[in-house]
Amino acid sequence: MFELSNETKEFIKKELGRYETKESAIIPSLYKVQEQNDGWVSDEAIHAMSEIMDIPVARINEVFHFYTMFNKKPVGKYHVQVCCNVACCMAGTRELFETFLDEHNAKEGEVTNDGRFTFTRVECLGSCDTAPMMQINEDYHENLTPESARQLLKELR
Amino acid sequence: MEVKILTEHYSDDNYRSLDGYKAKGGYETLKKAFSMKPEDIVAEVKASGLRGRGGAGFPTGVKWGFLPNNGEPRYLLCNADEGEPCTFKDRMMMEKAPHQLIEGMIISAFAIGSHKSYIYIRGEYVYAAKVLEKAIKEAYDAGLLGKNIMGSGFDHDLDVYRGAGAYICGEETGMISSLEGKKGQPKLKPPFPAVQGYLAKPTIVNNVETLAAVIPIIRDGAAAYRKNGTEKSAGTKLFSVAGDVNKPGNYEVPLGYKMIDLINNECGGVKGGKLKAAIPGGTSAPIITAEEIEKATLDYECLAEMGTMLGSGSIVIMNDTRCMVDMMKVISHFYHHESCGQCTPCREGTGWLHKLVTSVITGQAKLTDIDLLCEVANKMKGRTICALSDAAALPVLGIVPKFRDEFEFYIKEGYSKVRGKSHGQMHH
Numbered sequence: 001m002f003e004l005s006n007e008t009k010e011f012i013k014k015e016l017g018r019y020e021t022k023e024s025a026i027i028p029s030l031y032k033v034q035e036q037n038d039g040w041v042s043d044e045a046i047h048a049m050s051e052i053m054d055i056p057v058a059r060i061n062e063v064f065h066f067y068t069m070f071n072k073k074p075v076g077k078y079h080v081q082v083c084c085n086v087a088c089c090m091a092g093t094r095e096l097f098e099t100f101l102d103e104h105n106a107k108e109g110e111v112t113n114d115g116r117f118t119f120t121r122v123e124c125l126g127s128c129d130t131a132p133m134m135q136i137n138e139d140y141h142e143n144l145t146p147e148s149a150r151q152l153l154k155e156l157r
Numbered sequence: 158m159e160v161k162i163l164t165e166h167y168s169d170d171n172y173r174s175l176d177g178y179k180a181k182g183g184y185e186t187l188k189k190a191f192s193m194k195p196e197d198i199v200a201e202v203k204a205s206g207l208r209g210r211g212g213a214g215f216p217t218g219v220k221w222g223f224l225p226n227n228g229e230p231r232y233l234l235c236n237a238d239e240g241e242p243c244t245f246k247d248r249m250m251m252e253k254a255p256h257q258l259i260e261g262m263i264i265s266a267f268a269i270g271s272h273k274s275y276i277y278i279r280g281e282y283v284y285a286a287k288v289l290e291k292a293i294k295e296a297y298d299a300g301l302l303g304k305n306i307m308g309s310g311f312d313h314d315l316d317v318y319r320g321a322g323a324y325i326c327g328e329e330t331g332m333i334s335s336l337e338g339k340k341g342q343p344k345l346k347p348p349f350p351a352v353q354g355y356l357a358k359p360t361i362v363n364n365v366e367t368l369a370a371v372i373p374i375i376r377d378g379a380a381a382y383r384k385n386g387t388e389k390s391a392g393t394k395l396f397s398v399a400g401d402v403n404k405p406g407n408y409e410v411p412l413g414y415k416m417i418d419l420i421n422n423e424c425g426g427v428k429g430g431k432l433k434a435a436i437p438g439g440t441s442a443p444i445i446t447a448e449e450i451e452k453a454t455l456d457y458e459c460l461a462e463m464g465t466m467l468g469s470g471s472i473v474i475m476n477d478t479r480c481m482v483d484m485m486k487v488i489s490h491f492y493h494h495e496s497c498g499q500c501t502p503c504r505e506g507t508g509w510l511h512k513l514v515t516s517v518i519t520g521q522a523k524l525t526d527i528d529l530l531c532e533v534a535n536k537m538k539g540r541t542i543c544a545l546s547d548a549a550a551l552p553v554l555g556i557v558p559k560f561r562d563e564f565e566f567y568i569k570e571g572y573s574k575v576r577g578k579s580h581g582q583m584h585h
Contacts, residue, residue: 023338128399
């Protein structure tokens with residue numbers, strides 16, 4: 001049974017009064033709930049948000065489903081998001097992504113058996129001069145080589 | 158040659174702190190602005206010829222002039238949702254010079270009479286958002302934001318709002334929807350945001366670089382600002398260069414600068430092969446060939462004459478090992494992924510473009526599908542609420558006619574003309 005932590009509740013209450021309309025608090029609150037819930041937002045969590053925010057579930061879901069940064073199902077401890085837009089593709093990220101899947105016996109978008117990783121291909125992250133790059137959780141990792149990228153994943157426990 | 162007006166102090170790490178920024182003359186222009194009449198600031202920005210640096214290139218002063226005098230509260234929104242593929246200038250500006258953006262915003266807010274502004278930043282820019290939040294706190298503590306700024310009697314509050322992953326929120330009305338706590342779907346114009354924007358109140362949306370450029374205009378005057386650039390493309394601009402060059406990065410050069418000089422001088426020349434093509438203004442801008450690059454100058458009018466656009470100033474250089482069919486597939490995938498789904502020509506069209514170009518690569522296309530691609534693209538243009546549909550169609554209408562031989566070869570032979578038979582297919 002999902003419950004909002006006291007910290008999350010306090011955060012949401014503060015956000016509700018921060019903007020001109022309380023609906024503007026939906027996005028920041030979804031971020032906070034996702035952080036509390038190990039990187040994804042469950043249906044139960046949406047209901048809990050609806051109650052504390054006094055905003056209909058459908059209204060929150062509409063926002064939740066529109067934006068790609070809110071995860072709709074569990075993700076690994078490290079969410080490895082490999083940019084596969086133009087500049088990064090040119091620098092070999094599609095091949096790198098295939099290598100990641102092979103080496104970790106992973107399926108795109110699914111949590112690996114050991115719970116460590118979810119691999120996702122994403123669109124341009126605005127770091128094209130340092131291609132190839134990827135984002136792991138909140139951090140950018142730039143100027144990768146196949147070796148440095150694999151080494152980086154090895155070190156993430 | 159680089160002319161560093163906005164980026165002059167970017168190599169100084171201390172520039173991102175309030176003290177470091179002030180040590181280089183930071184917030185002096187704000188002081189000057191408070192000694193001016195707001196309408197004179199608007200007039201100066203108009204006279205400078207500054208055009209929106211986010212992509213559309215609309216004259217900033219003219220945009221400000223659209224605000225109605227109806228006594229309603231006005232909002233200033235900074236568009237920091239830098240999502241146009243291959244653009245990374247605003248990220249650098251926010252990370253290296255957050256106070257420059259804040260000062261530019263306060264001056265602009267004073268000029269247009271706004272007491273509340275937001276920086277809408279794309280969700281992925283977590284670090285830049287943190288840098289901004291820290292700088293905003295510093296500014297509040299120093300009395301540069303809040304009530305009676307610098308004793309001027311002018312009040313202004315500034316906040317950061319993080320998006321959550323949606324290219325469409327870089328479209329100004331999509332951004333407004335998102336800030337209002339909705340899906341980031343664009344709204345029909347008119348009414349334009351200046352008349353009815355955020356919460357249906359008069360709202361000005363300007364790009365990060367545009368707001369920063371207000372500082373040198375007010376500091377040195379419109380005439381001095383115009384010393385760089387051309388008649389219709391005044392000032393300097395940041396260009397994000399990526400792809401097959403030896404030194405990718407952001408470069409500030411006067412508008413009107415030769416593209417080939419930027420590639421050869423600042424960017425250290427083409428890497429890994431001969432120059433083949435360039436996307437001159439983000440992936441929405443139709444591609445230009447090596448011959449066209451030789452003639453291109455980096456200003457709004459030259460690139461428009463070439464049937465493409467300056468856009469956000471992001472340039473991707475491609476050498477002769479790049480397969481244009483493959484490039485188009487990557488680009489089409491992006492727009493299909495990012496269509497908000499509101500308008501049929503875009504929702505369906507972006508999918509069709511991606512499916513058609515993919516079928517060329519998987520060997521399921523017929524030669525007639527090349528014309529079908531262009532037909533679909535043509536039917537997507539100018540028929541939707543916002544410009545995303547056009548942004549998806551234009552690159553197709555650039556790449557297909559200019560590199561038709563590569564599409565024909567792929568369909569006839571079953572492999573890329575450029576990369577050869579041994580190269581596998583990449584599914585994306």
